[in-house]
Amino acid sequence: MAIMAFRDALRTALYEEMERDERVFVIGEEVGRYGGAYAVTKGLIDKFGSMRLVDTPISEASIVGLGVGAAITGLRPVVELMYVDFIGLAMDQIANQMAKLRYMTGGQLTIPMVLRTQGGTGRSAGAQHSQSLEAMLAHIPGLRIVMPSNPADAKGLLKTAIRSDDPVVFIEHKALYSVKGEVPEGEYLIPLGKAAIPREGSDLTIITYSRMTAVCLEAAEKLAAEHGIFAEVIDIRTLNPLDMTTIAQSVKKTKRAVVVTEAHKTAGFSAELSARISELCFSDLVSSVVRVAAKDVPVPASHLEKFSIPTVEEIVQNSLALVQGR
């Protein structure tokens, strides 16, 4: 196992899949010569050339549409949308085309396409470059949605996404790109729809994904060290398919659930998780599901940004209140 940064793990996955399958190509703004706004595709153009690392004009709707058309006609595009915040520009192609063409044509058309994009806070980038918009996508049947939390998962899930015959939206977190971790070499595939349990515990279950996984793990450590409370942490990894089996098993054991997301609370994916846990585990729960999510305000620039998203302390306090029945 090699220690590598999140962005390098992604690049390794792209490199390996492009070497394995000539139909795989990468297209998007600044993916070629520039090497990607966050350096994920850096250097790939030297190996694969400009026909497989395609720099595009700033035309998000048509870039995604090109990917859909190329996928239908035999290629396996990895389309990069530089920021998930730009999704509005391409939403018709994502929601009405990429997600639905298979169903509308009675299964005739296959869209083996990955839409790689990036979101979240951490760079004081302001309200148009810091959002967590996964709920807007999770609402639409036909899309698979992946949000990895660590370098190994980034590699294993991206390789699986590229080999999937369904359209996958793969949302990376901008604050994770430099995070390092152990990454298995070569063929390493993680199935979509399988949650991870990075920390086991017996007193409550914290359910989360993407960068909030690390924040929740820190909170769990603090709960154990300072309060003798043992939290189990579940990283769902994929929002669709959603591994409710693993979540329900854990909640039935701990009888308490805290859902943590960096996305806004109102109509966010935390609402979906909370509702499903209540539906599946109502009789096991000793208290209602608790949600810790971003404040319902646009993400501000400056130091205000960190007040808008869940903190370790906030998760600890909410967990304590839940366990102690306060």
Added chain:
Amino acid sequence: MQLQEKDGAKTSDMYDAGFKKKMLITMMRIREFENGVAEAYLRGMTAGSMFHLSVGEEAAAVGLGFAMQQGDFFTTHHRGHGIFIARGADVKRMYAEVFGRTEGYCKGKGGSMHIADIHLGHMGANAIVGANIPISLGGGFSIKYLKQNSISVAFFGDGALNQGVLYESMNMAALWKLPVVFAVINNQYGMGTRIDRASASLRFTERAETFGVKGVEIDAMNVEETYKAAKSLFEYVRGGNGPGFILANCYRFYGHGRKDPSPYRSKEEEELWQKRDPILLYRKQLEQESILLNGEFEKLEESVREEIAKAIDYAASCSLPAPEELYTDVYSSEA
């Protein structure tokens, strides 16, 4: 044959009596099909009422459709029945789809506005105005990537001429010299808005040329003229010279939908265009050229009518999808 292939177009096609007759019959088949849909709707046989008829646009569909080749890709707009018939659709399966039956092209899940058949190169009719254009751009990208000798044609109405994705896609197609054709079935109306009420300039081929896309404008009430212009443009595109744009001027004889009596346009205007009915015009021409003999048109009419009646009967006898079908085809696999 070699000589006849000069200029990329098969000259034999253009002057062959059989080919001409085939163009006429296909236009007649389209019209009969569309009228059959309208009648079936009145008899309560269609699944819903969201269909858009292309009566008046048959020469555009046939002229452009016949100029394409096997292996070419295409997408259409919501008014796409005629184009697909021109590309060889099985009208029985089309009716089955419009009637919401399992035997339809999309198992009854798409309906009139989403008919597709990837085996005939049809990447799908689309009900979002202009949204099929970047998808056809992707088809053109694949052709170049895989070094094939096909073209990818996006058919859309004049209503899509002011959608942003058209210009994004024209730019990329020209930038990378992709074998893409932007084919406008200009029936003069986007729903109830006439083209001159929606566009500041009507010089659309100039818009295309500005992007580096070869632009052609044709009288698409004349099927042969349409065919020749399309054939020549398609060969240019097939030859790796870059994308093309073709403005096929025609007229929508009916309203936007079947319940639209078209209060936004005058009877005089309608009559002016109806005098240039593409089927009547071509019938006259073929009679003058002695390709159609006395009484032959009526015979053709009868056989087309019979074919369409049979197709409607077939579709009506097809099964409705089982409720479990609701859940199939959303994803390729469980996870």
